Amino acid sequence: MSDLLVVQELLDFLGRSPTPFHAVQQATEQLLKAGYVRLDEKDSWHLAPEGKYFTTRNDSSLIAFHTGRHNPLETGIRMMGAHTDSPALKVKPSPVTINKGYLQLAVEVYGGALLNPWFDRDLSLAGRVSYKTDKGLLKSALVDFRMPIAIIPSLAIHLDRTQNESKKINSQTDLPPILAQIANSENFSFESLLTDQIDDDTLEEVLDWELFFYDTQLPAEIGLNKEFIASARLDNLLSCFVGMKSFIDSDTSQPALIVFNDHEEVGSASASGADGPFLKQVLERWIGDSAEAFVQTISRSLMISVDNAHGVHPNFASWHEPDHQPILNNGPVIKINANQRYASNSTSQALFRHICQQADVPVQVFVVRSDLGCGSTIGPITATNLGINTVDVGVATFAMHSIRETAGAKDPLLLFKALKHFFNSSSISA
Secondary structure (H helix, E strand, C coil), rough: CCCHHHHHHHHHHHHHHHHHHHHHHHHHHHHHHHCEECCCCCCCCCCCCCCEEEECCCEEEEEEEEEECCCHHHHEEEEEEEEEECEEEEEEEEEEEECEEEEEEEEEEECCCHHHHHHCCCCEEEEEEEEECCCEEEEEEEEEECCCCECCCCCCCCCCCCCCCCCCCCCCCCCCCCCECCCCCCCHHHHHHHCCCCCCCCCEEEEEEEEEEEEEEEEEEECCCCCCCEEEEEEEEEHHHHHHHHHCCCCCCEEEEEEEEEHHCCCCCCCCCCCCCCHHHHHHHHHHEEEEHHHHHHHHEEEEEECCCCCCCCCHHCCCCCCCCCCCCCCCCEEEECCCCCCCCCCHHHHHHHHHHHCCCCCCCEEEEEEEECCCCCCHHHHHHHHCCEEEECCEEECCCCCCCEEEEEEEHHHHHHHHHHHCCCCCCC
């Protein structure tokens, strides 16, 4: 597979996935096209040898697996995990305000967003809307305005000359986007605006929503030699796309699974998050209800938790630990933390290094400076809940949690090669 094909497919996936709901919808289409059968959690499952299956939860989390030609009790399961959500501005339940003749929507910050880059951007709105039909049925639909409908203007430098020295952002008062000019006497209905976005003649009443603003600037290749990619939501939809692509392109001979959880950016504690029961429940339905068989299978399995790593920034290199400074386009990064913010240990690290050696993929290492705090991933949570040997890895990026992040254009293919070899590997234990 060529670098160009992987990059172009990745950019297309990113551009079509403004929210976790849309990302799961895109993944669902890819899996169905590849012959995977959709399972409903409410139904009984009848899994066949060499079967290919997937299921979703909350429309924002997904698990796909192929049963392979071997008994997972004997070979273990090759698992890869990532998350579908990214820091964003989420619309509040009663959002409409009219201030000085401007229509605005109240928002709250979802996750640990880098807020400065949200100003002066062409913003659109997307997410899930729940509604009642004229027959009293409850339904949900995904919406995406696509076009720029809002902006958060900066305060002019002339009015506050200190902004370049220290700009503090009040998330309550500084962030509501402006959508239109409107007289105070006019009656604006946000529900009616959403109704116009839903293609369902039976829609009677919009009841609720989960909506996020996003930057309409499309993902792009940048650099004199197109050596970089820039996009919103590289953390962590890049990992989701590469994981899905390598999983679908594997030979399906080995028992393997991918899990894409929602809500990682806010702690993972939800029914569809990594700290919820989703993954364990799917595994129990696959492996069976024997506690001994479950433990035996997990003890032979490996989880590769894939979430972006901090590439060393040439303007801010002092913020990185010396000798642990990942470079963009130099291959996937093993992430290590003494306090278990990452789940990597010497055996899981060695296994991933061995996988990369066999796939002819270079490996880097990231450790945060000892005097700085460390982020985390679904890795430690999944390892804790399942007892599975886990390694945390990811591709190096700049500006993590910004509205637009940067990664190396070569790294998606390198990660793809490593993960595909992992899914095909006949041995995944030390």
